Every structure is written in C-alpha cells, then in structure tokens.
Amino acid sequence: MKNIALTMNLSFRPYELRLKHAFNLANSSRTTTPVMLVELTHGGVTGYGEASMPPYLGETQKTAADFLGKLKLSQFHDPFRMEEILGYIDSVAPGNEAAKASVDIALHDLVGKIVGQPWYKLWGLSPENTPNTSFTIGIDSPEVVRQKVEEAGAMKILKVKLGRGNDKKIIEAIRSVTNMPLCVDVNQGWEGRQEALSLIYWLKEKGVLFIEQPMPKEGVEDIAWLTENSPLPIIADEALQRLDDVPKLNGVYSGINIKLMKSTGMHEARKMITVAKALGMKVMIGCMTETSCAVSAAAQLSPLADWADLDGNLLISNDLFDGVKVVDGKITLNELPGIGIRKI
Numbered sequence: 001m002k003n004i005a006l007t008m009n010l011s012f013r014p015y016e017l018r019l020k021h022a023f024n025l026a027n028s029s030r031t032t033t034p035v036m037l038v039e040l041t042h043g044g045v046t047g048y049g050e051a052s053m054p055p056y057l058g059e060t061q062k063t064a065a066d067f068l069g070k071l072k073l074s075q076f077h078d079p080f081r082m083e084e085i086l087g088y089i090d091s092v093a094p095g096n097e098a099a100k101a102s103v104d105i106a107l108h109d110l111v112g113k114i115v116g117q118p119w120y121k122l123w124g125l126s127p128e129n130t131p132n133t134s135f136t137i138g139i140d141s142p143e144v145v146r147q148k149v150e151e152a153g154a155m156k157i158l159k160v161k162l163g164r165g166n167d168k169k170i171i172e173a174i175r176s177v178t179n180m181p182l183c184v185d186v187n188q189g190w191e192g193r194q195e196a197l198s199l200i201y202w203l204k205e206k207g208v209l210f211i212e213q214p215m216p217k218e219g220v221e222d223i224a225w226l227t228e229n230s231p232l233p234i235i236a237d238e239a240l241q242r243l244d245d246v247p248k249l250n251g252v253y254s255g256i257n258i259k260l261m262k263s264t265g266m267h268e269a270r271k272m273i274t275v276a277k278a279l280g281m282k283v284m285i286g287c288m289t290e291t292s293c294a295v296s297a298a299a300q301l302s303p304l305a306d307w308a309d310l311d312g313n314l315l316i317s318n319d320l321f322d323g324v325k326v327v328d329g330k331i332t333l334n335e336l337p338g339i340g341i342r343k344i
Ligand code: MG
Pocket: 185, 187, 212, 213, 237, 238, 257
C-alpha cells in the first residue's frame, strides 16, 4: 500500500467540563474547567486527544486554538514517526504544554489503533501493576468534607488538599469517618519550614503517606531542608514541568508528580519516568480535571508509577468518553487499542 497520499489531519473544538463539586485549592476556587478536544485522522483512523486548562496554569482555549491552528501536520505521512512529529510540534512555539499534550495523546491513540493494541502493551507493561488511585477531597467545611469522604466509596487512598490554615480540623474531620490511608497536597500553601516539619510529623501519626508541594516552589533551600528532615516523602508538583526539570529536582524532593498537561504528553512523560527512576526518585502520575480521554492516556503509564492521582474524570458530570475504570480503588486498564477509550 502506498502511504504517500495519506496525510494527517488535525481538528479541534473547545468544551467546558462541569465539576460535581466546586474545587477549592489553597488560593483558588472554580466550578468548571475549559478543555480543548482534538481529533487526528490518518487513513480513515481517528485518534482522540484533549488539552485541559485550569486557569492558574496560564493556557486558555484561545491560546490552544492559536497554537493548534499553527500546526502543519499534513506534511507528515507516517504517524509512526512520533519522535519527528512531536519534535516538530514542540518546536513551533515555546510553552503551550497542554495544547502540545492534546496532539501527543491523539497521536498515541491513532498509532495504537493502527497497530490494534493499547499503549501499556506496546510499552511492555503489566496491567496488574497499576496502583490504586487517590480520590481528591477539596478544602471545605468539616461537614462537607465528611460527606465527600462517604462519596469516595470504594477508594483505597484519599488525597486531601491542605494549606488554608485549618489543616488539623480537616484531617480530624476525615479521621472521624474513615481510617483510609491519606496523601496530602498543600499546593505551596505552607510558610515556614519548621512549622511545616512539625505538621508533617503530626500528619504521619494520622496515617498520611506523603506530602505534595508543601511550600512555594521558589523556596528550593527550604524544601530541600524539609525533604532531608521529613519522615514522609516530599513530592514536587508545581515545581515540575518537563523532562529537563527532573534532574534539577533530585536532592530537593523525594519524587515527582508527572501530569500529561505539564509534560506535553505521554511521550515525554515516559522519558521523565525513566530519568526519575534512574535517580532513585519516587514517581506519581497525576492529572487535571479531564475527561476519560486524557485520564486514560495517563493511565497507560500508571503501571510504572509508585502512586497515581487519576480521578479527574470522576470529578466531572459531563464526560464524553468511556475509558479506564477504577475498580475497588485500583486503576483498571482495558483491551481497547490506543489510549483505551471509546466515545459515548
Ligand atoms: Mg498537586
């Protein structure tokens, strides 16, 4: 078969995700998340991708449309040349990580569908090695927190957002209803390393497993000190973007939280995992609020992760895809080719 006449065709449209609960972080609150949905077709096969753009990260539907509109993917005839295609996409403009991720995800979906296999299989990973996913509890009144814990149902680990000054109250509210293991995300909300360390000791006693981004990312020395003295692993989230950040964070944090919307997609995320593991760092795979499209893409990598926070699709009420599932708290991959989704 001559491939020369076949070209890749990219299309995209904006979509707004509705959150089941207002999402409260240390310094923001919202009820919707803007995304861009992407389709990449080649020879009658369509791959799906998504860019999720929570406002605090700086990308918007407009910046994504501008970026995607600049891409000339019709110059490529062979979607298997992923290194070349993704290198080109990255070279078109700096930044735009989520927009880049949307095309990366669609390309992976396309190639996996052409081969007829999901990516975890193409990477040689064992589906039984997927971790449990945490389920996120936003900052709220103790009453609402208790209600959310009950909604978490079969989950095996809860992620608690702290950093607004009522941390002990929130943990005690959760502990009044469940003994489930917890992880904590401070979103840079703590000030003062000594206070942070005391709180971490207290949290360890309460069954917390690790702490994500306890202090502002700029305070590298404070965080390195905290990591050295902390009885719990300290994980970088806001401090981490792409592959070249990973070696810089070695010695400052115990591990990294990789998200496709920061890493420009699955291709670079896999490289980041390889480097982090070579450096002896812990690996967590996270997400934004996303449909099952981007969450299922991230889940393909999850057999390589120590921890996962892939609940973004469970927090929305208007998903457009059926994909990986959480069964008894564990990420459960399927046999669907590509990133493991179908449209609903
Ligand atoms: Mg985080």
